[in-house]
Amino acid sequence: MCLKAWIQITMHVHIVMMMSVVPTSNLHIRRGGSASLICVFQEVDKNTTIRWKLAKEGFLTSGTRIYKHINNIEVQKPTQHDWTLIIKKVDNRFAGVYTCETNTGKIISNYTLEIVDGPRINLDKSSDSQETCSEGSTHALYCHFSGVPTPTVRWYRGLKNAVDTGITGEILRLPTVSRYASDTYICEGKNFVNSHNYTIDLQVNFPVEVDVMEEVIKVQVGAVVSLVCAVEGQPIKEGYWRDPQGKTIISGWKFNVTDEKDGDFPVIYITATSQVGALLSTDFGNYTCVGEGYSNSASKVTRLVQ
Ligand SMILES: *[C@@H]1O[C@H](CO)[C@@H](O)[C@H](O)[C@H]1NC(C)=O
Ligand SMILES: *[C@@H]1O[C@H](CO)[C@@H](O)[C@H](O)[C@H]1NC(C)=O
Numbered sequence: 001m002c003l004k005a006w007i008q009i010t011m012h013v014h015i016v017m018m019m020s021v022v023p024t025s026n027l028h029i030r031r032g033g034s035a036s037l038i039c040v041f042q043e044v045d046k047n048t049t050i051r052w053k054l055a056k057e058g059f060l061t062s063g064t065r066i067y068k069h070i071n072n073i074e075v076q077k078p079t080q081h082d083w084t085l086i087i088k089k090v091d092n093r094f095a096g097v098y099t100c101e102t103n104t105g106k107i108i109s110n111y112t113l114e115i116v117d118g119p120r121i122n123l124d125k126s127s128d129s130q131e132t133c134s135e136g137s138t139h140a141l142y143c144h145f146s147g148v149p150t151p152t153v154r155w156y157r158g159l160k161n162a163v164d165t166g167i168t169g170e171i172l173r174l175p176t177v178s179r180y181a182s183d184t185y186i187c188e189g190k191n192f193v194n195s196h197n198y199t200i201d202l203q204v205n206f207p208v209e210v211d212v213m214e215e216v217i218k219v220q221v222g223a224v225v226s227l228v229c230a231v232e233g234q235p236i237k238e239g240y241w242r243d244p245q246g247k248t249i250i251s252g253w254k255f256n257v258t259d260e261k262d263g264d265f266p267v268i269y270i271t272a273t274s275q276v277g278a279l280l281s282t283d284f285g286n287y288t289c290v291g292e293g294y295s296n297s298a299s300k301v302t303r304l305v306q
């Protein structure tokens with residue numbers, strides 16, 4: 001007897017507790033998206049009305065009557081026990097705690113609606129999409145994404161076949177930048193809503209340097225000879241060969257001048273090839289390859305001897 005009564009009491013307490021604890025659900029809704037909040041109440045009678053309340057605004061609905069946000073809210077009743085609150089288009093005003101309750105104040109369900117947003121690049125707090133820095137300096141790239149929840153940032157390098165650098169956070173530090181760091185960098189902002197990429201092209205500037213393929217070339221009069229030099233620098237204004245008299249060599253009857261780039265690398269190869277039979281004994285001497293940048297120029301000599 002005693003035991004049975006005890007069980008009944010504990011069961012009763014249990015049921016009462018279950019009814020008074022209203023689980024709170026967190027709803028993550030994108031700005032502009034729609035929300036649907038469920039409220040199911042079995043013990044309906046004619047005297048009961050079910051109302052939706054937004055804590056910061058008060059009652060929104062009563063039964064199927066709408067008090068506020070009339071064009072944006074409705075109560076749907078898929079069954080007679082349901083009072084589903086529909087928010088057609090969620091904006092900041094709809095963030096908050098919602099309760100569905102009876103007119104006697106009994107809480108049926110409780111929701112916290114949070115507005116979430118995919119990452120968006122914040123250009124004011126991020127590096128330009130075209131960045132320039134000097135070789136040897138310390139540089140940093142910035143990507144600041146707005147979004148809710150706060151997006152994480154991950155850095156990739158390279159445009160095609162981008163490599164995951166494994167570096168995370170809003171800042172990519174480049175201590176003592178080398179010329180080889182010139183590249184495309186991608187920062188990826190990510191949260192559970194979405195992910196978004198922002199691309200930064202980094203150009204590392206360095207002074208122009210010149211190197212010749214051969215310092216001395218021995219040839220005969222009339223022979224075909226190629227003077228080759230590499231002008232390396234970022235940026236390069238121009239590169240050219242000068243003859244022993246100091247005149248710039250251009251393509252013509254004596255030489256054919258071509259230049260060639262090396263992929264994306266900031267180097268130009270300049271080749272001056274003598275035309276067959278054009279090289280005279282007066283053409284021997286120092287040929288100078290000149291490279292000009294915007295802050296400096298450099299040169300190197302190839303001696304043409306008989
Ligand atoms: C509804 O309310 C009326 C008057 O207050 C009462 O007489 C009636 O018994 C109630 N009905 C139910 C089902 O509770
Ligand atoms: C509903 O949930 C919120 C957030 O958890 C809480 O602050 C609030 O007290 C709850 N309201 C009721 C009536 O349970």
Ligand SMILES: *[C@@H]1O[C@H](CO)[C@@H](O)[C@H](O)[C@H]1NC(C)=O
Pocket residue numbers: 156162186188195196197
């Ligand atoms: C961002 O770039 C990385 C690296 O190229 C790529 O793996 C990822 O899919 C991109 N994300 C988006 C949203 O484009």
Ligand SMILES: *[C@@H]1O[C@H](CO)[C@@H](O)[C@H](O)[C@H]1NC(C)=O
Pocket residue numbers: 251252256257258
């Ligand atoms: C110069 O050399 C290029 C490449 O070798 C060739 O296509 C071109 O016809 C040459 N021009 C002259 C004027 O010889």
Ligand SMILES: *[C@@H]1O[C@H](CO)[C@@H](O)[C@H](O)[C@H]1NC(C)=O
Pocket residue numbers: 285286301303
């Ligand atoms: C040619 O260049 C070499 C080495 O750069 C230099 O030693 C030499 O004096 C130059 N000759 C003339 C005629 O300028």
